[in-house]
Amino acid sequence: MKVLVPVKRVIDYNVKVRVKADRTGVDLANVKMSMNPFDEIAVEEAVRMKEAGAADEAVAVSLGPQQSQETLRTALAMGADRAIHVVHDGELEPLAVAKMLAGVVGEEAPDLVILGKQAIDDDANQTGQMLSGLLGWSQGTFVSKVDASDGAVRVVREVDGGLETVALRMPAVLTVDLRLNEPRYASLPNIMKARKKEIARKTPADLGVDTTPRLNTLRVEEPPKRQGGLKVGSVAELVDKLHNDAGVI
Numbered sequence: 001m002k003v004l005v006p007v008k009r010v011i012d013y014n015v016k017v018r019v020k021a022d023r024t025g026v027d028l029a030n031v032k033m034s035m036n037p038f039d040e041i042a043v044e045e046a047v048r049m050k051e052a053g054a055a056d057e058a059v060a061v062s063l064g065p066q067q068s069q070e071t072l073r074t075a076l077a078m079g080a081d082r083a084i085h086v087v088h089d090g091e092l093e094p095l096a097v098a099k100m101l102a103g104v105v106g107e108e109a110p111d112l113v114i115l116g117k118q119a120i121d122d123d124a125n126q127t128g129q130m131l132s133g134l135l136g137w138s139q140g141t142f143v144s145k146v147d148a149s150d151g152a153v154r155v156v157r158e159v160d161g162g163l164e165t166v167a168l169r170m171p172a173v174l175t176v177d178l179r180l181n182e183p184r185y186a187s188l189p190n191i192m193k194a195r196k197k198e199i200a201r202k203t204p205a206d207l208g209v210d211t212t213p214r215l216n217t218l219r220v221e222e223p224p225k226r227q228g229g230l231k232v233g234s235v236a237e238l239v240d241k242l243h244n245d246a247g248v249i
């Protein structure tokens with residue numbers, strides 16, 4: 001079984017995001033970038049499948065600027081076998097990403113594509129679903145457990161108020177949720193080994209995809225500043241404040 005894992009380079013989740021002064025977007029200058037945390041979980045799952053003998057090959061793919069190679073090196077250091085970099089500077093919307101991934105799937109013929117449930121920069125939660133639609137493949141989204149063998153995959157999905165278990169025919173697209181696993185840190189020897197692994201380069205044109213954005217961002221704003229909290233001396237004072245100041249009871 002072959003697993004394809006799309007990984008996105010995003011602003012590191014520890015960074016306090018700043019909006020540009022002209023409010024056209026987020027300031028990326030000198031900001032630490034890392035692999036999207038949900039994609040780390042996807043890579044971890046693919047590597048565990050290899051270690052368990054359920055998968056023979058895990059291939060990482062990233063679409064983005066030159067620096068996306070660093071993200072791919074992280075995936076390789078975690079245990080992916082090889083990587084594909086579709087080089088593109090500038091904005092990429094989920095539909096363009098899904099179309100390019102469909103092109104890579106056409107060339108690589110994986111049995112499973114495991115994506116993050118969402119990228120923490122655009123919070124779109126669209127790419128996996130669009131990819132499965134474009135391919136006509138089964139999809140299991142918000143996955144917190146995976147069991148793949150003999151042409152079928154059983155997944156547990158995190159749904160509102162509970163868990164849903166579904167059986168999918170392969171090939172299939174999965175999008176992973178936080179509780180699926182805890183991704184490993186790449187060890188130094190594995191980081192060194194990853195330097196020798198192959199990263200193939202492609203362009204959107206090689207995959208025949210027009211990447212022109214279809215959405216026009218009008219304005220990006222920071223959330224309103226939160227008011228500081230305060231301590232109350234008694235239940236009566238709490239009730240009074242909730243009633244008269246906050247107006248919630």
Ligand code: AMP
Binds near residue numbers: 007009038064
């Ligand atoms: P989104 O639909 O933008 O929230 O992204 C969902 C998932 O799609 C991510 O967790 C990645 O697995 C994948 N993805 C999105 N954009 C890219 C990209 N530029 N390169 C590789 N994978 C991506």
